[in-house]
């Protein structure tokens with residue numbers, strides 16, 4: 001299933017939503033924590049003050065004071081509205097009860113058993129819909145239980161405070177989230193504005209305006225790096241487009257020369273009445289030009305095909321039979337020119353690729369070796385392993401290639417020795433074709449000066 005939503009959200013909307021969501025979670029956690037802490041500390045306060053009052057009551061119970069007297073001085077020292085008390089006899093009989101205490105407060109079973117053990121008991125009880133916190137404390141004289149003091153405080157003020165805090169949180173949390181979302185939106189918009197600018201700048205760039213570049217703001221941040229990357233890509237594209245333009249111009253130029261020659265031959269022949277022999281000679285010359293044109297067209301086709309990549313890149317290609325076959329063809333070509341083609345050491349290696357294309361690449365090197373080596377010379381072929389790569393080496397005893405031309409000669413239509421090239425009929429595409437085949441097989445092709453001064457071409461391919 002596609003991850004594309006029905007409604008695509010922009011990055012700044014998504015960032016804002018994430019930001020607001022994270023803020024909401026944080027604020028809710030803080031609120032829950034603060035609420036719990038407040039409730040807990042208020043409960044502690046209530047319990048502590050109840051114990052204090054119970055202590056006072058216990059002391060009062062020892063004296064001769066009446067309930068009224070006790071209530072009176074309780075009112076003096078404490079907030080009387082919420083102080084409620086009861087005194088029981090040792091048998092649990094109710095002796096005294098404060099006037100404000102509503103009916104219904106009794107000694108619970110738990111309180112009774114704690115009293116028997118001499119311990120205080122804290123309880124929260126519901127007195128007619130009124131929550132009250134109660135402490136029950138035994139009063140002992142020596143070992144003897146003489147009285148039980150019960151003091152209560154209404155939980156209403158505590159509940160009110162907690163409710164007010166909750167109400168405040170219910171306002172503050174959404175407000176905080178809202179402000180965070182607004183801030184996040186503004187921030188996201190501001191920081192993503194350069195992306196919008198970049199995309200509109202990129203929209204203005206097309207094949208005709210490849211020299212344009214996206215503005216780099218100089219902040220050195222991710223967006224600047226993105227702009228740099230895009231600019232790098234544009235530079236490479238511009239370069240490639242330039243190369244293609246040059247290539248088309250060169251190709252047109254190469255096509256024009258044989259066509260002009262053909263036209264010249266035909267025009268000159270037609271200018272006067274000719275004998276059969278003359279017509280024949282003209283036609284032979286025309287045919288030569290046509291053959292040159294066909295060769296050129298075939299080479300151009302081969303180059304464009306090999307640039308597109310090998311047709312069956314996954315097939316295993318054994319280099320030994322391939323090299324032997326190429327050497328065989330080379331030997332036949334070399335016979336006319338008295339150039340020997342020899343096979344040196346051949347390691348039993350294989351690569352992945354298109355056997356026909358690889359044969360073409362190796363054959364172009366051998367053909368050049370035969371073409372440019374003077375009679376009596378030699379072309380040597382070998383295959384060696386170098387780490388994870390296989391090297392196909394073609395070395396000759398010809399004039400060799402200067403280091404300055406080592407890269408240039410792999411470009412299309414480049415010929416180093418125009419006079420000789422014309423004589424040999426080369427189109428200047430042989431090495432370009434070889435290179436594009438090797439590159440499509442993820443390999444490299446290089447040339448160096450051989451020990452004997454000739455050219456030493458090396459095709460490096462990853463081994464299968």
Ligand code: ADP
Pocket residue numbers: 364368369372373396398399400401409414415416417421425426427428429430431432455
């Ligand atoms: P061409 O069709 O002219 O042979 P290539 O692309 O095959 O085109 O070669 C480009 C140029 O490189 C040739 O014109 C030649 O000047 C030079 N060159 C190629 N191979 C050799 C070699 N083995 N020895 C000397 N020069 C070479």
